Amino acid sequence: MGHKHSFGQRLTQQVSLFHLLLVFALLTVVVATANAELNLREGGIHLTISATGVRLIEVCLAGPIENAGAPSVEKTREILEFDLSQSSRFKLIKAEKSHLRIIRSKNPAIFSRAKSVSKADVFVVWDASGDDQEFTFNGEVRDSRSGKNIFSREFKAPMVQQRAILHQFVDEIALMLSGKSGTAHCKIAFVSDWTGHKELFTSDYDGHDLRQRTELKSIVLSPAYSPKGDKIAFISFKKNGPVLSILDAVSGRIDDILSSEGIVAAPSWSPDGRHIALSISKKGNCDIYLFDVATEQLERLTYMWSIETSPSFAPNCRSIAFTSDRTGRPQIYIMNIDGSGHRRLTYEGRHNESPAWSPDGSLIAYTSLQGNEFRLRLIGPDGDGPYSIVDKALDGEAPAWSPDGQKILFSSRNGGPHTELFLVNRDGTGLIKVVSLLGNCTEPTWSP
Numbered sequence: 001m002g003h004k005h006s007f008g009q010r011l012t013q014q015v016s017l018f019h020l021l022l023v024f025a026l027l028t029v030v031v032a033t034a035n036a037e038l039n040l041r042e043g044g045i046h047l048t049i050s051a052t053g054v055r056l057i058e059v060c061l062a063g064p065i066e067n068a069g070a071p072s073v074e075k076t077r078e079i080l081e082f083d084l085s086q087s088s089r090f091k092l093i094k095a096e097k098s099h100l101r102i103i104r105s106k107n108p109a110i111f112s113r114a115k116s117v118s119k120a121d122v123f124v125v126w127d128a129s130g131d132d133q134e135f136t137f138n139g140e141v142r143d144s145r146s147g148k149n150i151f152s153r154e155f156k157a158p159m160v161q162q163r164a165i166l167h168q169f170v171d172e173i174a175l176m177l178s179g180k181s182g183t184a185h186c187k188i189a190f191v192s193d194w195t196g197h198k199e200l201f202t203s204d205y206d207g208h209d210l211r212q213r214t215e216l217k218s219i220v221l222s223p224a225y226s227p228k229g230d231k232i233a234f235i236s237f238k239k240n241g242p243v244l245s246i247l248d249a250v251s252g253r254i255d256d257i258l259s260s261e262g263i264v265a266a267p268s269w270s271p272d273g274r275h276i277a278l279s280i281s282k283k284g285n286c287d288i289y290l291f292d293v294a295t296e297q298l299e300r301l302t303y304m305w306s307i308e309t310s311p312s313f314a315p316n317c318r319s320i321a322f323t324s325d326r327t328g329r330p331q332i333y334i335m336n337i338d339g340s341g342h343r344r345l346t347y348e349g350r351h352n353e354s355p356a357w358s359p360d361g362s363l364i365a366y367t368s369l370q371g372n373e374f375r376l377r378l379i380g381p382d383g384d385g386p387y388s389i390v391d392k393a394l395d396g397e398a399p400a401w402s403p404d405g406q407k408i409l410f411s412s413r414n415g416g417p418h419t420e421l422f423l424v425n426r427d428g429t430g431l432i433k434v435v436s437l438l439g440n441c442t443e444p445t446w447s448p
Contacts, residue, residue, distance in 0.1 A: 056091040057177055059084055060120035060144075062103040064127050072130035072162070076137065079163060080126070082206060083170040083184040086423075086430075088406035089177070093120040108147060115144045122150065124173065135159045139169055141176065151176050163208055183402050187249075187447040188409060189213070189223040189232050190421060194439025200234055200247065205402075205409075205446070207421070207434040213247055214254065222443055224267050224276075225249075229447040233267040233276055244278060244291070249447075258291060258298075267291075268311045277301075277311035277320055288322055288339075301339035312357045312364070314381070321345070321355035321364050321381075332366055334381060345383060352377070356399045356408075363426070365389075365399035365408055376410055378426075389428040396422070398443045409434070409444045 061084070063077050084092045095103060099117040102110055104125050114123065126139040140152035153172065155165045167184040174182035186205045191198050200214040200223055214220055219237040226233070232247040236256070244258035244267055258264060262281030269276055276291045280298075287302040288311050302308045306326040313320055317337060324333050330353045332346040346352040351369035358364070361381065368377045368386070376396035379386035389408070390396055397419075400409045406426055411419045414433075421435035421444050435441050 057089060057122065058093050058120045059090045059173075060093040060095050060103065060118045060123050062095060062100050062123050062125045065097075065100055065104070067129075070129070072135060072159075073128050075162065076126070076128040076166060079166045080124070080170065083167060083182075084124075084173075086206075086407075086432075087170065087174060087182050087184070088404055088425075089174050089180075089182065093118060095120075111147045114147070118144065120144050122177065130159050130162065133159060135162045135165065137162075137165055137169070141173055163204060167204065180404065183404055183407070183446075186403060187225075187229070188400075188421070188435075188444050189225060189234075189447070190411075190435065190441050190444040191220055191223065192437055192439050192441045194437040194441075200232070201441075202232075202249075203435060205423075205434070207436075210435075213252065222266050223445050224269055225445050225447045226269050227271055227273040227448060232445075233269065235265055235267065244276070257296065266310045268313060270313050270317055271315055272317055277313065279307075279309035279311070288320065288335075301335065302342075310354050312355045314357050315359055315361045319381070321357055323353040323355065332364065332379070345379060345381070346386065348386060349377075354398055356401055357381075358401050358426075359403060359405040362405075365401065367397045367399065376408065376424075389426065390422075390424055390431060394422075394431075400444045400446055402446055403448050409446060411440075411442045411444060 061080055064073055067073060081092060084090050095118045102117055103114045103123050105111045121144055123142045123144055124139060125142060128137045130136060135157055137155045141150040142148065143150060153169055157165055170184045171182040174180065183205060187202050188205055189200060189202045192201050197217045198219045199212055199216065200220045201210060201212050203210045216236055221235040223232050223234040230249050232249055234245055235242050236245045240259065242264040243256045244264050245254055245256050247254050260280050263279065263286055265279045267276050267278040274293060276293060278289060278291060279286045280289045285305055286307045286309050287300060287304060288308045290299040290301060304326055306324055308322055308324045310323040311320050319334055319336055321332060321334050323330050329350050331344055332352050332355045333342055333344050335342045349368045349370065352366055354367045356365045363378050364381060365376060365378055367374045373395040374397045376389050376399055377386045378389055394412055394414055396410045396412045398411050407423055408426060409421060409423050412422050413419050419440040419442055420433055421441050422431060423434050424431045
């Protein structure tokens with residue numbers, strides 16, 4: 001299920017970040033609850049999570065019966081079903097058409113049969129209409145046992161906002177029923193060369209609403225969303241070399257904030273938004289530095305002759321995972337935020353890179369060279385593991401965690417001519433393709 005590539009082919013077709021830094025470094029020398037249960041409370045249904053796991057809330061969508069085939073209605077159904085199916089909190093239950101009238105009924109005598117015909121915990125009863133200009137949506141969540149309306153929403157907006165409205169609605173359902181917002185509203189940023197240059201793109205988490213955010217006609221690398229989602233740090237290449245740049249996600253303004261005599265690479269925001277960790281080369285080798293966003297001061301964290309790169313903050317801001325080839329081959333290490341206490345984490349495999357710390361701090365995803373292909377692996381910060389999370393036939397690079405820590409976005413060639421973006425649950429289930437263009441899509445990152 002995939003082409004095998006030699007190292008020479010991979011360096012020209014899909015160069016890993018570590019290989020890229022190695023090439024640049026050489027050029028610099030030359031150039032410069034036991035079970036979860038649902039409880040009906042005053043505020044509605046709440047999800048109780050125990051130490052042993054969580055039971056997904058079973059949700060049944062009950063859309064309109066009349067005019068059900070209208071384009072705006074069909075598109076609404078498609079988006080709601082996708083968002084709910086991708087949520088880490090819900091299990092989507094589909095009702096037979098003959099049962100929809102019972103579920104949608106506001107007559108208590110008729111609705112009393114709804115639980116028996118659907119078996120769901122809650123019903124999402126909705127209606128939608130629209131034309132080329134305007135979209136209208138009404139949705140309410142009902143408890144399946146009592147018929148009680150837990151909450152409802154009404155939206156009327158330009159049709160172009162249809163997806164954003166429905167993403168918001170699904171996330172509000174998640175917040176109301178579980179106490180935590182969902183991730184349907186999230187954006188992703190990534191690099192693609194489909195225009196002929198490596199440029200920065202953004203889209204919804206499902207790959208829709210694709211937007212090109214840079215037109216530098218050069219090279220863009222390593223985008224990273226800020227903790228508030230209002231900025232994207234990335235590396236751009238100018239006449240004098242690589243520069244740390246920041247894009248305002250709303251206005252589109254780009255500010256160049258840091259350059260160096262050599263390499264500037266792999267920016268990563270701290271969870272508190274105060275710092276950006278990145279790799280900078282001095283005299284030919286790369287070390288990890290902290291850039292203070294407010295003061296624009298640099299603090300050097302590592303002092304090694306080897307290549308140190310791909311920093312990733314622990315969610316508590318106390319530690320940083322990174323890649324180093326200090327033993328001869330790239331491996332994953334962890335150090336304290338002040339640069340002390342270096343500790344090697346990975347020992348299996350001859351090439352491990354691109355660590356990404358999960359939002360709950362329990363796992364670090366990374367890329368591991370297995371044979372001639374890169375694979376996604378997970379390991380605990382205490383060294384527990386490692387183990388793979390996707391099929392061995394599927395290569396994978398540049399893992400990025402969803403804000404709720406339940407999904408991983410990554411790039412994969414998957415035997416095709418171009419690198420695409422895939423989404424997978426942290427347990428390896430639910431693999432789907434979300435972005436595919438006529439060019440390579442790499443280095444994805446999630447907004448909060």
